Structure formats: C-alpha cells, structure tokens
Amino acid sequence: MNAGGPAARLHIDWTVCDGRGLCAELLPEALTRDDWGYPLAAPGRIRGSGDATNVPLTGAELVPAMDAVKLCPLLALRITRP
C-alpha cells in the first residue's frame, strides 16, 4: 500500500459470498483465502483491528478488482470509496 492511502476499497457482502475464490485469484496481492475458502485480506493489508469487510486496494489493483466485481458468480463484491 502506498503512503497516500488506498485508491479504493473492495467491499465484501458476507451474506452472499460463498467462497468460490475467483476474487482471490484475480487479486493475489490483496486477498488470500481463509480456512474455509472465504476471501481474506492479505497479511499486513489491514492494520490492527481495521475493517476486514472493506479491503483497501492500490491503484494498480483497481482494474483486476473491477473484473472480480463483474465475474463474482454471487455478485458479492463492490468497489467503494477509500
């Protein structure tokens, strides 16, 4: 993450997400997967008790993030303001 803060955030609707994992494949720097396959902010991406539902994105990640939003089979993702 650059010093200027995130360019945007990837909002995950947990009530819809089924852990298919496409987003983690498209955004390998930003997301890993947890024990059960659900997207998890990569280590260091969220400091302290930060908001794990709105994952900060760099400018370079915006395009793949938009792909992830479009391709998510459950429409569980949204790009929100930083």
Add this chain to the structure above:
Amino acid sequence: MSADTAVEPVERGAAGQSAASRLFAGGANAGHAAHLAAYGTMPRRAPGGSLAQELEASGLTGRGGAGFSAWRKFAAVDLSRRPNRYARRTGAPVLIANGAEGEPLSFKDATLLHNAPHLVIDGLLAAAEALGAGSMFIYAGAARLEPVAAALAERADARSIALLEAPDTFVAGQASAVVNFLETGRALPRDLAGRLAESGFKGRPTLVHNVETWAHVALVARYGADWFRAEGTAEDPGTRLVSVTGNVPSEVVLEVPGGAGLGDVLASAGVGLDAVSAVLVGGYHGCWVRPSGMVLSTGAPSGGAPSGPPSPGAPSAGWVRPGAGVLHVLGVGRCGLEATARMVDYLAGESARQCGPCMFGLPALADVMKRLAAGSGAPDLVREVERLSALVSGRGACHHPDGTVQLIHSALETFADDVRWHLAGQCLAAARADGAAQ
C-alpha cells in the same frame, strides 16, 4: 424469567446518591392513568430547546448494547430527511423501538415493556413530532408485545404505531436485522453499505433505538437535559436498567445511575463480593471482569473514580462498559472457562449462517473453547483461539462474530490462571471449591 416478579427498582442509587426509579415511577404494569399521574403530560416542546438540543445536552447513549450517542443517530436522521440538492428525496423517517432482546441473560427490556410501555410510546411520539416521521414500530417477541398492545389501546394519540412480532433468536435484535424483517419478514442481519439513518427501511432514514433508550428520550423530552444529568456521572449521565442473573439470590432488574460501582449494584441484588468469582458484564457479547473496584460506565470516569486502561472490559481495573446492562454472576467455585465454552457454543448455534467466517469460524472456536474447558487441550490451544478469533473478527454483516471474540478474549484474560491449570489438565475452580470445603 417472569417480567412481573422480577421488578425491583432500587430506592437508593448504587453510587450512594438518590436514584429513585425514573423508568418505573408509574409502578408495576402502569396503565395510562398511572403513567400520567407519575410523569405528567408531554409538553409540546422540550423544556430547554428543541428535542435535538436537549438530547445532545443530555448525553443519552443507546441502552441496547453499543452505547452510541442517541443524539448523533437522531441528528443523522434529521439531516437525511431534509431534501438535498444532490440526493434523491428519501421519504419520511421511520422510527423503530427495538425490544427484541435476543440476549438470553437480559430481561430488562421485557420488564420495561411490561411496566412502562407508555414511556416507550411517548419517546417515539416525541421524536416523530421533531423529525416528521411517517411510520413507527415497536418490535419485540409476542409475549412482550401484549402489554404494549394494551397500552396502545388506552390512548388515541398513538394510532400510527404498529407492533411487529420479533422471532426469538439472538441476532433478531441487530439493527439491520430489524429493518430486514420489516422489509422481507426475515430477521437476519444484512449487508449495509451505509448507515440506517441515511438509508434504512425502503431507503428511508431509519432510527432504531432500544426500547429503554426511547423511554429515556420520553423523559428528556419532558424534563430536559439538566434533569437527565442529575443522575449518573459527567461521562455516563442518567440511569440505566441492568439485569442481574447467575449465582444470585433472585434474578432482578435494577435501575442504577451511570458510573455505579459494580460491587454496590451487586449488593443491591443481595450478592456479596466474597461469593463472586467474576461477573460477565454486557451479556454474551460482553466481558468477564473481577468486580472489586470496577465501575459501570460508558466512558472513562474522571476525578475520584478509579483509573483504568481506556479499553473496553479491561479485566483488572477501572471501568467496564455496561453494554446491554447484563450482569451475570459467576459464583466462587464455578469455572469461568466452562461457563464461557457453553456460551460460545450457544453463540455458534445462533449464527444466522449467512456469513461464511461466522458460520464456520464460531463452531471452530466453540470446539477449541470446549477442549480448553475440558482440560484436554494441548499447549497451543490458546494460540489456535487467537488465530481463529482473528479470522472471524470484522468479517460479517453484523457484530455477532466480533461480540463472540470479545467474550472469548475477556475470558482468556480474566481467567488466565484457570487457562494455565486447564492446560495442565486440572481445574483451578474445582481445586478452590475443594479447598473451601475442607
């Protein structure tokens, strides 16, 4: 727990100052006549200024658990309802009194709805007038709604209030679940992009308060902010209801001032500190604390009050947030880890099973806590608790996973000695109980 036998308003405040009951001044199961005799009629305007000004000056915080400023929510709805050049018209605000009280250890809302339904109604009506609200709802389980229905039938000014029967689940009282229930009939928390105050029920500005908060709003509207602040402390003004359960002579609801000493409150409930190992404050989403020297407060007390780290539920010092007002007593000789494991197991079962990290993470946590409680754990069990806690934290549509993690963390801190004994295959509480018996 029966609402009508459990009521026992305190005559004297736990902190020593007089705290004659504010919320139960009308007596048990107060009808409209008793209500008006105790409180008088509602003024057309709040005594000092507008209701918004009085609420801000009163410092009233939500009594449902989160303890958020009542005025800030009110102001956010007030702002959203005003036509904005850039925003679409949002429609008249919706007001909801939430008495679902899914927390199994809490019965203060049931008691309030039984004794003082007219105060809750007055609070809604005062805010409706100030905000130009269109719809009002009182949301609670079927049994709790009976006295409310009787109260509504007694008066002609409350026809615009509708009753909503809440399902009996732990998460049914989460604010977004309440709005979801109104819209879809399913009381499940939902994904929120913004705040309910901006876009809640059908996109309208929506103000959801706990029923007790609404009752205090009615009193602030009647008597003003200065009157409200005459009880409690500068950091935690006013009074609140607490439900005292667990190893107690009888389960009671008490009204106590903000900043009350936990030991004094327990004494009012007939519980001596020497019989208490720990107290769960705030409920299943709350914190275990050792009660000695502990103060119940929504904010760090200043001045003569004991100083403590400014973190919620710090186990050994100072002050603890009252949350939804639950005080659950763990008697000496009972094992806190075992009690916590049972609670986590219950909470895992109460997951709405919508959000993966909660649906899978809470049962995993419950399993680890069960092993820790059984004393059959390996030394790395605590590290596994920490890892799973980090995995579920903040990853849900509501705070159910976060509240569960808070409970577990406070247990590991408060019962740190017990954890060491359990990892060695023995139970400290059992050893103490044996020692006391000999």
